[in-house]
Amino acid sequence: MPSLLASSLVWLLAATSTLASTVVDASFKIDVHSHVVPDFYRQALIDAGYPVKTLGGVATLFTDGFPVSVWNLTDHIAAMDTMGVNYSTISVSAPGVNFLAGKGLAAAALATRLNLAMYSYTQAYPTRLGAMCILPLPDIQASLAEIAFCLDVLRFDGVGLYTNANGTYLGDGALDPIFDLLNARSATVFVHPVAPGCSGAALGHPDPMTEYPFESVRAMENMLLTGQRANYSSINMIFPHGGGAMPYLATRIAGMASLSFLGSLNVATTLAQFKGYFFDTASSTTLIQLMAMKEFFGGTSKILTGTDYPYVPLAQAKPGLAAIQANGNFTSAEMAQINNQNALSIFPGVARKLGFAI
Ligand SMILES: *[C@@H]1O[C@H](CO)[C@@H](O)[C@H](O)[C@H]1NC(C)=O
Ligand SMILES: *[C@@H]1O[C@H](CO)[C@@H](O)[C@H](O)[C@H]1NC(C)=O
Ligand SMILES: *[C@@H]1O[C@H](CO)[C@@H](O)[C@H](O)[C@H]1NC(C)=O
Ligand SMILES: *[C@@H]1O[C@H](CO)[C@@H](O)[C@H](O)[C@H]1NC(C)=O
Ligand SMILES: *[C@@H]1O[C@H](CO)[C@@H](O)[C@H](O)[C@H]1NC(C)=O
Numbered sequence: 001m002p003s004l005l006a007s008s009l010v011w012l013l014a015a016t017s018t019l020a021s022t023v024v025d026a027s028f029k030i031d032v033h034s035h036v037v038p039d040f041y042r043q044a045l046i047d048a049g050y051p052v053k054t055l056g057g058v059a060t061l062f063t064d065g066f067p068v069s070v071w072n073l074t075d076h077i078a079a080m081d082t083m084g085v086n087y088s089t090i091s092v093s094a095p096g097v098n099f100l101a102g103k104g105l106a107a108a109a110l111a112t113r114l115n116l117a118m119y120s121y122t123q124a125y126p127t128r129l130g131a132m133c134i135l136p137l138p139d140i141q142a143s144l145a146e147i148a149f150c151l152d153v154l155r156f157d158g159v160g161l162y163t164n165a166n167g168t169y170l171g172d173g174a175l176d177p178i179f180d181l182l183n184a185r186s187a188t189v190f191v192h193p194v195a196p197g198c199s200g201a202a203l204g205h206p207d208p209m210t211e212y213p214f215e216s217v218r219a220m221e222n223m224l225l226t227g228q229r230a231n232y233s234s235i236n237m238i239f240p241h242g243g244g245a246m247p248y249l250a251t252r253i254a255g256m257a258s259l260s261f262l263g264s265l266n267v268a269t270t271l272a273q274f275k276g277y278f279f280d281t282a283s284s285t286t287l288i289q290l291m292a293m294k295e296f297f298g299g300t301s302k303i304l305t306g307t308d309y310p311y312v313p314l315a316q317a318k319p320g321l322a323a324i325q326a327n328g329n330f331t332s333a334e335m336a337q338i339n340n341q342n343a344l345s346i347f348p349g350v351a352r353k354l355g356f357a358i
Helices: 002-019 040-045 071-081 106-124 140-153 173-183 206-227 246-257 266-273 287-299 314-328 334-346 348-354
Strands: 030-033 051-056 059-064 087-091 129-133 156-161 188-192 236-239 278-280
Touching: 030 334, 040 059, 040 106, 071 087, 071 106, 087 106, 087 188, 087 348, 106 129, 106 140, 106 173, 129 140, 129 348, 140 156, 156 287, 173 314, 206 236, 206 246, 206 266, 246 266, 287 314, 287 348, 314 334, 334 348
Parallel strands: 030 087, 087 129, 129 156, 156 188, 188 236, 236 278
Antiparallel strands: 051 059
């Protein structure tokens, strides 16, 4: 037995190193921003009181003032094929399980059920799908257990966080144990915006329209001013939608944070911290948005491909992807970074799984 084991291991190592020498094609597309909406999750939202309204004659569930698309796995893979997306890291969009905060173990149970569902999808399509773990924050102990379960047992590609969980924003010291664990693992985290922690900010309009982008800024600003990001800088953090409004507001925030009453933070250090994040292209594929990202980062090494399918429907997501190169006037080397190289740099497990050199 031991010799059989040993020879299998040698074979496995040889196979792995052979595969690992494959150079990934520049056009291979990794979508870091797409969502699943399993039927039981839709039902849980309805049971919790999210409204179902008639939209174009069809009963439609709304969360945060925005319609939740109908979803199934077959459609998801078909949409990837139509868009020319090769691999997607799936996650659960807002409101996650935040709406069950304080309801005993319900949030943790729903998070685990969602993670097991995402696991089954990744097992059905191992070369097409990976998953980002959903956590039952603000429950710290249950979330720590869920991270270990997702990363060690389910072998997920990373962890999903929201800008706030029941009003606890990223940056809050209460989340330090979570950041500590993610930092120790140099984990990759996808931060999805949710409705602001204070109700009414959107004036009754859909939260995704304006509040989500500002939520991303709010979370990055809070992590700056509390010092949490500086403490836990090994976590690879992705903010969607071109970083919200961050490319536009970064110098303003850095300037104010340098005032003595806010801690006299060094402007260059603040900007360097912000430039350490990754931003995706979901709903951010116009010339002004792509140029803002490129100017902000000083290049394309932090820009990732994102579609936000199915919340952004296929009819919009597909032309959005096609617009990146034309609107950004990116070279093929820059497109290779945006399509896959940048993603593979923070998802080394995906590179290993697919046999790509990084
Ligand atoms: C997925 O949804 C589509 C409609 O978008 C439907 O035609 C198809 O039958 C569904 N597939 C499964 C397996 O439920
Ligand atoms: C990536 O997707 C494109 C478009 O669907 C396809 O032509 C190509 O063969 C895929 N690449 C790999 C390595 O699977
Ligand atoms: C959620 O927020 C509400 C309002 O601030 C608070 O009363 C409640 O305790 C919070 N629940 C949890 C689980 O933190
Ligand atoms: C950052 O680390 C310092 C030093 O260990 C600690 O005092 C502080 O509470 C931490 N702050 C946050 C928000 O993690
Ligand atoms: C596009 O980029 C090329 C250099 O890669 C530059 O020569 C050209 O002027 C740019 N076009 C526009 C419209 O910005």
